[in-house]
Amino acid sequence: MFTVEKTGKNLIQIEIGGKITAEEMAAGLDALLPLTKQMEDGRMLAIYHDIEFPEAGAILEEMKRLPQLFGVIGKVKKVALVSNQKWIRDMAVLEGKILPGTTIRSFEFKDRAQAEAYVGSEGATNDEGDDFENFPV
Template sequence: MLTITKPEPNRVDIELSGRVSSEEMAKGLDDLLELSQDVNKGTMLYTITSFAFPDLGAIAVEMARLPKLLGLLGRFDRCAVLSDAAWLRTAAEVEGALIPGFDINAFDLSERDAAEAWLKTGTA
């Protein structure tokens, strides 16, 4: 399951759970692109539970949209990643260290309040 919502004008939330099919990936990424069009210096809450690698069709869908997705990075300043998998939290923070001007902080699923606070203030 991949669900994209926009709870606030300058915030987008992504929920990813289990294995994502190519149809789910296409809809989710199209939703992300559409909902992010007017975001400026935005924040993102990315919740990942029961992660399973997407099928090959879903990866192809993502690769086809990669140029547009990379263009989104300039619209966001900060992303909080909530996950039940320690390795995903570590990977997210490494990715954040590699992307200039885009802060990523990872939290355990039980730390949602701290993630929300960090998105609003920059401190957990």
């Protein structure tokens, strides 16, 4: 499963779960990339449900779109990643340290409300401001 939904002016929610196939990766990226084109100071809520390592074809689909995905890095400034899988949260922390201009914080499912508040999806009417510290957790 790989779903993408725009939930605010500069807010996208993605949900990923299970073993991602090449078809799911292609469809997910095809949905994601156009939504980020017009973003400024974008935010993303990424929800990972019991994810498994993707199929080889899914990795190839992602590799084909690397130039476009690098463009997303400059558009998305804040990411809240929600997962009960520690290795996913640990990878998010690492990415948050190496991606310039992007802050990634990770949360367990029990803390999803905090994740939503972090990216501003709680109430979803105010795309302005941020009272949170700017560092990965």
